[in-house]
Amino acid sequence: DVSNAPAPPPGPTVLTITTDPTLPSGSIGIPYNTALAAAGGTQPFTWTIVGGTPAPGLTMNSSGVISGTPTAIGSTTQTYRVVDATQTAEKQLTIAINNVPQPTITTPSPLPNGIVNQAYPSTTLAATGGTPPYTWSSTVTPPLPTGLTFNAATATISGTPTASESNVPHTFSVTDSFSPVPQIVSKELALTVSPAPLPLTITTGSPLPGGTVTQAYGPVPLAATGGTPPLNWDLNPGSPALPNGLQLSTAGVLSGTPSTAVNVTPVFRVRDSATSPQQTATKSLSIAISLPGPPNITTPSLPNGSFNIFYNQTLNVSGGIAPLTWGVISGGLPTGLTLNGASGQISGTATQTGAFNFTVQGTDVIPQ
Secondary structure (H helix, E strand, O other), X not given: OOOXXXXXXXXXXXXXXXXXXXXXXXXXXXXXXXXXXXXXXXXXXXXXXXXXXXXXXXXXXXXXEEEEOOOOOEEEEEEEEEEOOOOEEEEEEEEEEEOOOOEEEOXXXXXXXXXXXXXXXXXXXXXXXXXXXXXXXXXXXXXXXXOEEEXXXXXXXXXXXXXXXXXXXXXXXXXXXXXXXXXXXXXXXXXEEEOOOOXXXXXXXXXXXXXXXXXXXXXXXXXXXXXXXXXXXXXXXXXXXXXXXXXXXXXXXXXXXXOOOEEEOOEEEEEOOOOOOOOEEEEEOOEEEEOOOOOEEOOOOOOOOOOOOEEEEEOOEXXXXXXXXXXXXXXXXXXXXXXOOOOOEEEEEOOOOOOOOEEEEXXXXXXX
């Protein structure tokens, strides 16, 4: 016999869990939601957890949806079971809960100092970590001093402050692009805005201490008041030069060893460290460099010598400018003795007896 009746429907296929063994990772404090999947069998399915340690803060409903807000970091593995009317399938699945990457404001505290009524050095805040790009809040707590603004689009502080403050902490906030919940971080940055400086003035009086040729001068510090330190010293353009051998440091210290006699009045200049505007002061200060006193022979008399015995004596001198040149200008030395023209030493072996009178002269490098 031939039957035309339809074949019976096929039986259900094998029920399996098709979700990858490694579930999507989550982040602590961030809502989590993922659905498990199965194939084969006959719906409806019922899901349960039959083994392992659950991730803190997460639960699964009977439809196979894992959800919640993780409360601890770590990796957990559980055995999940799905059942239909006639079949059961099980599978171990692992889920990792991580820390949320946090942004950090890296700009150091304190911020650059400002000065009342002077342009503030434009300062751009910086952040790192988390999930770029970043969005800065335009709200600064407490507000910046009057005249200063914070551009949230460029994260830049700029302007000209009109009020002073001392080491006041201002709180800045930045938000990253982490999904689904962007992360916010704040930081206190201290700011000092100093009062406008007093007028810059050179207070050193004229004349400056005098000096002497070939003798060390100073050091003589110049002084000024007002302005914004540190101060920078030099000679005003077009000023007469300093005496030869003297130098002026940028700190305003005059020193050296003068080499020529002169009386001169240089124009000294001092500038402060402000940029807008910078203060400058000038002042003429005279300085006299004199020659030392003439050489003075201090040897009162010479000891007697003996016939045919070696004689050695050196003449002493004070003042003048070395080196000296020695000579006998009248009379004569005993026969056998000589005068060293460079050292003033009288030496030799006398070959004649008697009393000898002579006049010696010492001449320095600048005749007196």
